Structure formats: structure tokens, C-alpha cells
Amino acid sequence: MTQIMPASNHSQIYEFQHSSETYINREISLFEFHKRVLAQAKDENHPLLERLNFLIIFSRNLDEFFEIRVAGLMKQVDMNSITTAPDGIPNEVILEHISEKAHLAIEEQYHILNNVLLPELADYGVKFIQYNDIEEKHKDWIKNYFFKQVQPVVTPISLDPSHPFPRLVNKSLNFIVTLEGKDAFGRHIELAIVPAPRSLPRAIRLPDELTNGEEHYILLSAIIHQHINDLFPGMTATGCYQFRVTRNADLTLAEDVDDLAVALKDELSSRRFGRAVRLEIANNCPDSINNYLLEQFDLDHSQLYQVDGPVNLTRLITNFDIPELRFKPYQAVIPKVLRNAKNTFEVLSKQDVLLHHPFDSFKPVINLLKEAAQDPNVLAIKQTLYRSGPDSEIVQVLAEAARNGKEVTAVIELRARFDEESNITVANILQEAGAVVVYGIVGYKTHAKMILIVRRENNQLKRYVHLGTGNYHAGNARMYTDYGLLTTDPDICEDVHKIFQELTGMGKLLKLKKLFHAPFTLHSQLLDLIQQETEHAKAGIKARIIIKVNALTEPKLIAALYIASQAGVKIDLIIRSICCLKPQIKGLSENIHVRSIVGRFLEHTRVYYFHNAGNDDLYCASADWMGRNLFSRVETCFPIEDKKLKKQIIEFGLLSYLKDNVRAWELNDQDEWHAVHPEEGAEIHIAQQVLMQQRIIPTTA
Structure with missing residues (x-):
């Protein structure tokens, strides 16, 4: 590895002013990644149960997106904070944009579940029974399960002057029940809340005698709904609607704490009851109940998500396995x-x-x-x-x-x-x-x-x-x-x-000899490496940058890449999730191509490649190109100097990913991601599959 020449002047980079014309909003870019994950649930090239798994992963991702990213934006709006994001878009506008995109994506998610995945699973004997799917033959078993397993641990809560609306745990499954009649004390109770026991599974396998040995699961929500009247003796339940509230789950710790572990334990208890940020509820719930719940959680209609199915898809996981509906098993090898x-x-x-x-x-x-x-x-x-x-x-x-x-x-x-x-x-x-x-x-x-x-x-x-x-x-x-x-x-x-x-x-x-480390030298060294390629391009020397990270948000690095592109440096960015850089814009970034790989395995490698006039400087790192990694974390970036190992990473960890024409998505100059498809007659190339095939050990070995 040749010695990096420190950049003599970064003034162009520091003077670069970002706006929505040069910088994609971080939250919107992250949401677009979640949509790419959701798209995998529709991809018929994936086995059926893997598609269901991608649907569940999308739900988990969205939960965290609301708990952290949306919650953070809402907090800034509540505090009347003016956005300091490089794109300059007001937080209120971003929240509106996210709400619109999220409603459409969740509608698509349930369409995929109800109209594609569940019917196809049923063809293989796998069924998830919801309330409307209960048959007469199921009822005795359901009744027995309810009275032995559910009723002893469930706690219905009436809503009246002496029982105010309860504090409900973040992402817990609950039911709001409308009632008629009088309770044991002669009171007219019209509403009650029934929290689903968190200790019970959300999908329970029915016995073989009811299913001819097939994999049939009844949802806990269906069992509770079927016997909701038994939780309110002498009264009549006129409606039962499942719902779930998502809360702010970010943690805030003061920097002057005496004991970090103790402070963290105290803060963790508050995570379960943070400010509400999203309400999911069954789509058959009356508007009056919707409005009541929104008022209780201090939310508006843009934060209401009415869903056609279970509100807790993240727990729709069971232990069944049908090999032909899964990826072929892969056994990792020892070098x-x-x-x-x-x-x-x-x-x-x-x-x-x-x-x-x-x-x-x-x-x-x-x-x-x-x-x-x-x-x-x-x-x-x-x-x-x-x-x-x-x-x-x-x-x-x-x-x-x-x-x-x-x-x-x-x-x-x-x-x-x-x-x-x-x-x-x-x-x-x-x-x-x-x-x-x-x-x-x-x-x-x-x-x-x-x-x-x-x-x-x-x-x-x-x-x-x-x-x-x-x-x-x-x-x-x-x-x-x-x-x-x-x-x-x-x-x-x-x-x-x-x-x-x-x-x-x-x-x-302490001065280091070979490693770059954040929050001290990594950012400046990266700027130097980019500028080195820029100077080579200006001098007519071949210049090339390939960066593979999970996210690219840091404004100065983005500015440096724009300047390098304008100088003629060929730049390929393989970004798994967030990319705030705008590629392929004439006069700004026409030499920059951005792609994302979404496949069987979650892409997590961080690799930085700089051509350096043929010397091929290559680094692996723990850091993404984000402000938090570069300025608020301790990170390491280490060189790969062995020629054989360097070639291996460049060929199979970078160039192969640039050839992928099945699992890749590309970002265009309109901030839109499009799936890449093989051209007619072209050989199919899947980077992860190449890496698996490369390591298959012959049976004679």
C-alpha cells in the first residue's frame, strides 16, 4: 500500500452547500430500502416461506423505523425545532411524505399476505386461521384452549371513571371491546380493553386430528375474539377490534452519569411507554372507536393504519419447516x-x-x-x-x-x-x-x-x-x-x-501506523483518499472509487464524491440501505452509479477501494459513511495488504456485486430505485450465489 498524500486543500468540500437538489432526505431513503425488502415478498424466484419471512422482516424494519426515525421527527416537531438536515426539507413535510408512502406500502403488504402468500401456503397444507376462518370442527378445541390457557392469564380492563385508559406496552397486541348490559356492580360499561397475554404464542398449532396432519395454526387473536363474551359475564360484546400502538423507543442518556449500566437500566423501563407514534387497528373498526383511540394516544388520522389482517405480523413465526419452500441449506466452510x-x-x-x-x-x-x-x-x-x-x-x-x-x-x-x-x-x-x-x-x-x-x-x-x-x-x-x-x-x-x-x-x-479510526482520523483520511483520486483524474491518470457500505449520509463525503465525479473519477457505490447522494445528475454526478443488493443474506460488509494509480488501496471497516459512525463512535478501518486477499475482495466482494443482474437495484437521477433484470440472452449473475458455489467442497475432498 502506498503512502496517502494528505490533501492540501479541502476548501471546495467545506464550501459545498447541500440542498434538496443535491441531497436525498435520510428518512425517505431509509424507507425506500424497506420497500426493497417488501418487494422480495413478491419475488417468485424466492421460495414461498422465504417470501413470508421477507414480509415479516419488513414488519420488523417498519416497527424500528417508527420507533426511532419517525419518533425522532415527531419529537423535533413537538419541540418546534427547525430542521438542520442537509436537504433542508421541513420535518412536517417529511412526516407527511413518510405517512403517504407508509400507508401505501402497508396496504401492499397485506395484499401480498392475503391474496398471494396465504393462498399459496394453503396449497401446501399450511394455514393461518383467523376469526372469520373458524370452522365448527375447531370450536371445541378452541374453547378448551381458551379456558385452560388464555382466560387464567388475561386481564380485561373496563373503561369507566374509576378505570381510566390503561398504559399499554409498546407494540403489544390489544383489543378494544364495545359492550352492552350491566356488570356485577350494576354499572353500564360501554368499552373495555383486553391486552393479549404476552406470554402466549401468537400462532398455535392445531392438533393433527383436526388437520389431517397438515400445518394449521390458529391465531391467538382469533381465540380471544371467539370467546370475548366469556371475559364479560352477563354482558354482551357488540364489537371486538384488535389494535397495537407503536411508541418512541429511543434512549437518551446524559453524558455525566455516574454509572452507565445503572442509568441504562433506568432508561430501559421507560422505553415500553414512550410517546405514541403509530396506531394499527383492524380495518373493520368503526370510526368512532378509531377517533377515541387516536385521542387517547394523542395521534391524528395520518398516524392511523387500518389493516386487513393481524396487526402483529412480526410474531407470525412458527416452527414448521417444509424444505422445498425454503432456500437450499448452505453449510459455511472453514478456509x-x-x-x-x-x-x-x-x-x-x-x-x-x-x-x-x-x-x-x-x-x-x-x-x-x-x-x-x-x-x-x-x-x-x-x-x-x-x-x-x-x-x-x-x-x-x-x-x-x-x-x-x-x-x-x-x-x-x-x-x-x-x-x-x-x-x-x-x-x-x-x-x-x-x-x-x-x-x-x-x-x-x-x-x-x-x-x-x-x-x-x-x-x-x-x-x-x-x-x-x-x-x-x-x-x-x-x-x-x-x-x-x-x-x-x-x-x-x-x-x-x-x-x-x-x-x-x-x-x-495515540498516533496509529496503519489503521484509521473514528472519531479521530477516519473522516479526514477518507477525504484525502477521495481527493487523491480527484487529483489523479485531473492529471489524466485513471481514477476509480468503489465503496460498499450499509449507508451513505455524511454531507462532506458526498460533496467530495461529487467533486471527484466532476473531475472524471469513475465511482461505483454499493449501498445496502440509506443513500443520500444523488447519482447520474449532469454536471454533478454523472460519473457516479449507485446500486443496492437485497438477497438471501443481509449485506453488511464495509469495503473502501481506491485505484491509486494502479496501486489498489483497499480497506475494510466497521464504519458506514454516516456522521454518527465518523464522529460519534469508536470505529476501525484496516488495510488489506496481502495481494491474494486483496484480489479476492476486489473480485468477489466488489466487482461481482457490480455484475449482479438479479438481486440488484439501481438509483436513478429522479431518486427512484429500480430492480435490475438480466438483458435478453445475458448470463444470470447473483453475487451471493457465486460466493456460495465458490466454496462448495467436492465430496472427494
Whole structure:
């Protein structure tokens, strides 16, 4: 890798003024990604149950979108905050735009569910029985289940002067019931709320004798609806309507807290009852009830979503499996160099090893830690943990290493969104085992993925390092695409050591030799790399940039890419979700192409490529090109210097994705995403499939 020449002048970049003409609104761009996920539910190239899974993923994504992004916009509107987003579009306008798009998308989602997926599943003997689908033969079983399993744990709540509208938990399934008659105390009660027990499954398999052995599931909502009168003896239920409220689930922590873990525990309890941001309700609910609920949650009609089916699709998951309706099983492989190795340390002493998950197994990372935990020559293990979970094998191995007398240090990011409680548990497990646990830096999330192992060899200390683009989570490693580098490069190991010093100790910023790291050098180094390509293009030298990240929002990087495009640099951006850059605009970005890959695995690799006059500078990183990653998080960006590994990433991790003509979407100059289709007669190319086929081990091997 050649030395980067620091840019002499970034004035053009800093003077660049964005507007809606040069910058796509972040929230709208994110919603467009969710629509690309929804489109997978319609794609007949996917197996049927995988299409259902994409539909459920869309629901989960939308939940978080409302809990965090929409909630944030609403909070700014409530506070009369003036938008500071580079596009300059008022928050009220963005909320209106999102509401319009979300209503259309949710209508399409339920159309796909009711008119496509459920009928096709029924052809395979898989049925989800809703209230209107209950047959006479089901009723005795439903009655028995209701009185034995549901009624003992359900708590109906009447609405009257002594029983005000209850606080309902975020995303919980509830029913609002209209009533006639008098209760046991002689009161006329007209309305009641019935929260569905959260301890019960939302879909219950009917016994084989009722289904001829087929997979038939009755929804909990149907069981409660069928016996709603039994919850109000002596009264008559004239209507029963399921609904669900989504609340603001973002957490706000002061920077001057005394104990981050304690403060976080206190804040987590409030997440369940944040400000309401969305109301989902059955589409047969009368307007009077809709208006009543909107008033209770302080919402308007633009925040009401009437749905034709279950309001809690995220929990429409069952344990059944029909192989022909799933993706063909894929078994991740261990790289050949490690496959028969008795000692990982010996392999790494001779060469770097690159892992590309989920095509390569995550086991080499776990095995390295296992060897370190047992090896008497290993003195210390240091690791960052962002999303791991208390049941993680890595957490158990680190605890074992600590009990074995190793100096184990875990930098745990407690604030990884929606994993906060799990991370607190992980911290407790490791502390009880004798590990040193730190929570990083208040105000800066520790998002870097690093392992540092210190081993005594020949009376000297040697370091082994793992750096990754993704989390130390074995489940994610089976579903997300990520890179991991195992190396003993002295400079990289020293840099990782220094970053751990910054995270666990105090002192001045330490200069690194090969790694870039946020929030200190990464942003400026990226600007330098872009400007270097810009200067090459101006000098008539071939210039090329390929960036693969999950999101691109940082305004100065976008400005730098525009300037590079105007200078003639050929730029390809492979962006999974949010892209605020506008490509293909004459005079601004005609040399920039943007595409997104949505496939079997969630694209999560972060790779930065710069041609550098034929020297091919290549970096992998934990950071997306977003302001939060570059200025508010601890991130690492590491070079790939081994020629063989560099070629492997460029060919199969970048260029192959640019050839994908089945799972790719492209962004045009009108801010519209369009699915890419193979031209007539063209060979089909699916980047993820190529990576799977590349790793199939012959049966004779």
C-alpha cells in the first residue's frame, strides 16, 4: 500500500452547500430500502416461506423505523425545532411524505399476505386461521384452549371513571371491546380493553386430528375474539377490534452519569411507554372507536393504519419447516488453510487469513479464542463486544479464559440499540468470571470489532489480532455478509493495542501506523483518499472509487464524491440501505452509479477501494459513511495488504456485486430505485450465489 498524500486543500468540500437538489432526505431513503425488502415478498424466484419471512422482516424494519426515525421527527416537531438536515426539507413535510408512502406500502403488504402468500401456503397444507376462518370442527378445541390457557392469564380492563385508559406496552397486541348490559356492580360499561397475554404464542398449532396432519395454526387473536363474551359475564360484546400502538423507543442518556449500566437500566423501563407514534387497528373498526383511540394516544388520522389482517405480523413465526419452500441449506466452510490446522497460532504466524461470512464459517474466530483460553502461553485477551448475547459461545469462552487466569478485558457497548438489556447481562457474566469489563467512552459508542491476543513465544510477547466489519455474534454471522481479518502484522497489532488503551485508560490521542479510526482520523483520511483520486483524474491518470457500505449520509463525503465525479473519477457505490447522494445528475454526478443488493443474506460488509494509480488501496471497516459512525463512535478501518486477499475482495466482494443482474437495484437521477433484470440472452449473475458455489467442497475432498 502506498503512502496517502494528505490533501492540501479541502476548501471546495467545506464550501459545498447541500440542498434538496443535491441531497436525498435520510428518512425517505431509509424507507425506500424497506420497500426493497417488501418487494422480495413478491419475488417468485424466492421460495414461498422465504417470501413470508421477507414480509415479516419488513414488519420488523417498519416497527424500528417508527420507533426511532419517525419518533425522532415527531419529537423535533413537538419541540418546534427547525430542521438542520442537509436537504433542508421541513420535518412536517417529511412526516407527511413518510405517512403517504407508509400507508401505501402497508396496504401492499397485506395484499401480498392475503391474496398471494396465504393462498399459496394453503396449497401446501399450511394455514393461518383467523376469526372469520373458524370452522365448527375447531370450536371445541378452541374453547378448551381458551379456558385452560388464555382466560387464567388475561386481564380485561373496563373503561369507566374509576378505570381510566390503561398504559399499554409498546407494540403489544390489544383489543378494544364495545359492550352492552350491566356488570356485577350494576354499572353500564360501554368499552373495555383486553391486552393479549404476552406470554402466549401468537400462532398455535392445531392438533393433527383436526388437520389431517397438515400445518394449521390458529391465531391467538382469533381465540380471544371467539370467546370475548366469556371475559364479560352477563354482558354482551357488540364489537371486538384488535389494535397495537407503536411508541418512541429511543434512549437518551446524559453524558455525566455516574454509572452507565445503572442509568441504562433506568432508561430501559421507560422505553415500553414512550410517546405514541403509530396506531394499527383492524380495518373493520368503526370510526368512532378509531377517533377515541387516536385521542387517547394523542395521534391524528395520518398516524392511523387500518389493516386487513393481524396487526402483529412480526410474531407470525412458527416452527414448521417444509424444505422445498425454503432456500437450499448452505453449510459455511472453514478456509482450507485452517481446515486441518492443529494450531491456529501457527497458521497466523505464517500468513494472514481472511474470512468472508456467512460463506466462510465463524468457527475460526471462536476456535482462536478457545485455543487462547486453554493455551498456557496466552497471557491476555482483549475484545470489543457490541451485539453478542449471554448465550454466545464467545462470551462463555471469554469467561472460561478469565477463570483460567488469563487477563481478559471486554469493552462492552451497552447502548447497542435493542440489545441493551442483553449486553448488561453479558457484562455481569464476564465480571463474575473475573474479567475486566469497561463500557467504552460516554458519548461515543464503541462500534469497532477487535480481538487482541497476547502470547508468549520464545521468551517474547507476540500479538494476534482479529478485525471485522460485523459483530461478534454467531447468529448474525450466518445471516449477514461480513469480512474478518486474522493477522499478526506488527503495525496493525500495535495499532489495535493503542486503541484498546484509548478505550480503557486515559491519555492523549495515540498516533496509529496503519489503521484509521473514528472519531479521530477516519473522516479526514477518507477525504484525502477521495481527493487523491480527484487529483489523479485531473492529471489524466485513471481514477476509480468503489465503496460498499450499509449507508451513505455524511454531507462532506458526498460533496467530495461529487467533486471527484466532476473531475472524471469513475465511482461505483454499493449501498445496502440509506443513500443520500444523488447519482447520474449532469454536471454533478454523472460519473457516479449507485446500486443496492437485497438477497438471501443481509449485506453488511464495509469495503473502501481506491485505484491509486494502479496501486489498489483497499480497506475494510466497521464504519458506514454516516456522521454518527465518523464522529460519534469508536470505529476501525484496516488495510488489506496481502495481494491474494486483496484480489479476492476486489473480485468477489466488489466487482461481482457490480455484475449482479438479479438481486440488484439501481438509483436513478429522479431518486427512484429500480430492480435490475438480466438483458435478453445475458448470463444470470447473483453475487451471493457465486460466493456460495465458490466454496462448495467436492465430496472427494
